[in-house]
Amino acid sequence: MVQVGCHVSIAGSIDLAVGRARERGCDTFQIFSRNPRGWSAKDLDFEVADAFRAAVGASGLGPVVDHMPYLPNPASPDDGIYEKSVAALTGELRRCSLLGIPYLVTHLGHHRGAGTDAGQERVIAAVNRVLVDAEVGDVVLLLENTAGEKNSVGSTIADISRIMDGIDAKGKIGVCFDTCHAFAAGYDLRTAEDVDAVFGELDDLIGLEHLRVVHLNDCKGTLGGGLDRHEHIGLGSIGEEGFRHILRHPAVRDLPLICETPVDEHRDDAGNIAKVRELAGT
Template identity: 40%
Template sequence: MGLLGAHVSAQGGVQNAPKRGAELECDAIAIFTKNQRQWRARPLKEEEIEGFKENMKRYGIKIALSHDSYLINLGSPKEETYKKSVEAFVDEIIRADQLDLPYLVFHPGSHLGEGEEWGLKKIAEGIEESLSKVPESRVMLLLETTAGQGTNLGYRFEHLAEIMDMVGEKNRMGVCFDTCHVFAAGYDIRSEEAYHETFDEFDSVIGLDKLKAFHLNDSKFPLGSKKDRHEHIGEGEIGIEPFRLLVNDPRFREHPMILETPGGDVWYSANLKLLRDLIE
């Protein structure tokens, strides 16, 4: 049935996130470990780190993931942005490590006109450079599937496979499967047949053993639209059926499944209830 949950706010400090998750009855949560719209942040304080770990236990959250800042672009052809991105990415890894988070989910990056092959190489270079600065880190970096808006890479399973192939330390890499993004990118999952075809393709291109987490979102825009706009579960172009298949898929029983639907906590509750009702 997966470990169901949502992306919750870390306002007031990361230590507040587990309680918010528990109020929504989450088994899993995702957080930003710093303001996602700023390059720099002060380091986490010891009391925040300890408070977070304590509250994870106290509120019975089974797993927490971090999501990287939206500013980071490891595929940037602009040297200054690339450098800032590596620096910020390393900081993300350090924070996730301090909080004992097993996974850091990140958007691969955008090539901004330099071309896809160039961008994929640059991203792999950025990941390797970042990893080399934190050799002791235990955090696994999860490449997120993307919708393919603009020059964003990661909208083909082949992109993710290629990046992972180029990164030396493969055991430090995995994938986060976002249902909205994958669908907007052109992979159908709406019928049982299409669902199985898409996961078979994922398995042959990347390997299902590399799939570590999900973002569960319906899509406002149709199949192949390449537009990244999340919708409430069952209310969008994907519809309810694939979510029923996902939460009952025995292959994904231990996988965190994180909602990023619009509208905040009230809607998270409604979406989570809907997903739980689908479990057979």
């Protein structure tokens, strides 16, 4: 049986996210632990953190996944943005530790014209600093593949492999694989052979043991088009047949699957979760 959920809001209080996840039929779920569109974050109240932990424990849902806010850019050549990004990443890891969240997903950012190699070196240095400074116990930082947009870092499996090779604390990092981003970056996922090839490359260059979470999203754009636009499961360019192959692949079958799909007149979160279970054959 697949372990599927979606991203849910923390509006009102972070512990309320657990009830929202249950309402949508989640087995697992993802949150932003704070406002994702700003740099500053209010410190977590210990009572609220305890309430969140208690709600998660009582719900039986998990693992919970936290996602970094939008503004940090650990590949930036701008020293001011870079230092703020390192501080934000350190702070978010500490928030995960306080909340009992085992995984933090981060985008790798954009090099803004400095070049892929330079961007990768900035990310490596940032992650090495953060994993020393944060002192966060069992929290694992997951590097997410990007969609191949201009100046992006981490759009290929080889890119992520090179970054991971440069990180000292190998046991503190892993991979979050986003299906929409992969397709937009040129990784075809529409046939069984394509899916085997993609996860075979990931196994060869990184190791499937490092794949911890899958962001399960269809893609509005074309193969290799570099468009980071998520679509409902089966209604985009990957399609139902592609997701049937993805969901039945042994590399994915037992992992937490997080839908970051739209909510509109076509389908809501519960509808996408139901579609995942249907295509997975559960």
